[in-house]
Amino acid sequence: MRNPSGGGVVVLDPRPSRSYAIESALFDSHGIGFLVPDSNRATPVELGGADVLLVHLGPIRPADVAAMTRARGVVIYAIGRDAADSPEVKESGLLVRSVPGYCIDEVSDHAIALLLASERQIVGLDIATREGKWLQAKSSLRLRRLRGRSLGIVGAGRIGKEVARKARAFGLQTLAFDPYLAPDSIDGLTMVPFEELLVLSDIVILTVPLTAETRHLMDERAFSRMRQGSLLVNVSRGGVVDEVALVAALDQGRPAFAALDVREDEPPILKDPLFKRRDVIFTPHIAASSVEAGASLSTQVAELAIEMIEGGTTSARSV
Secondary structure: OOOHHHOOEEEOOOOOOOOOHHHHHHHHHOOOOEEOOOOOOOOHHHHHOOOEEEEOOOOOOHHHHHHOOOOOEEEEOOOOOHHHOOHHHHHHOOEEEOOOOOOHHHHHHHHHHHHHHHHOOHHHHHHHHHOOOHHHHHHHOOOOOOOOOEEEEEOOOHHHHHHHHHHHOOOOEEEEEOOOOOHHHOOOOEEOOHHHHHHHOOEEEEOOOOOOOOOOOEOHHHHHHOOOOOEEEEOOOHHHEOHHHHHHHHHHOOOOEEEEOOOOOOOOOOOOHHHHOOOEEEOOOOOOOOHHHHHHHHHHHHHHHHHHHHOOOOOOOOO
16 A cells, blocks of 8 residues: 555544455546554554545544645544544544444444344353353343333434334334434434433433533433333444443443443453443444444545545535
């Protein structure tokens, strides 16, 4: 891959698990240089040669912005833009783009999977069965039917709407809160204020982006309004949940159970207090993942970067 000193695209924080073959082929077909640094983060010299910066988790630090003396924009390998949500980036005039549509199926599937695993207590029952507690496990739980219960979705964008569509197949009544969408733009969802959603919902699923307004949206006050015995599922961003408040809320049964694909700090430390609990299940920020989604993400990120460099001569499907 070419040295960026002559211009091109640079990856800020390379992922060892990603081959970058799709991006490399697309950039090469347009004669655009592409550098994946050998280290886990691009150096100031490498950043200085970037016309466009590609970012996975970031964050983009003030020193990074200062080093990008020729950059036109940033493309983020994600739905949201929180990796570039800093005053320095905003003040720099850099164009920031993300890929909001590449994993709608995957994240909505994962949200439903976590819902079902939690409501049917799959993880705990698997452990008990392996430990020879077959009869004890069967007699210790009071599982409830999903049909007729209420699901509240916080964030009614493309993923939230798809979660609702799939949830209705199980007979769940779907409510939603989204301050950024007009009620007439929502299909099949009953739109309610945030606090009302918490009071009315047996299950709450978070699909809202992380912004200054949504950081710690689920705090002590919000948890106190949830129903006794309810379920919280988070497939958005870890920062939407105040995890200190969540520990206390679980002790009070509001919610009684949580399923988390994302955490405030990733990866969390092994001594994390939530790891000690049997009323929480986890997946490692993998809701968006599939072979197909990965290929789509690589393609769309590269297309957006090419569009930035060539001034709109290449179509970008995620705009």
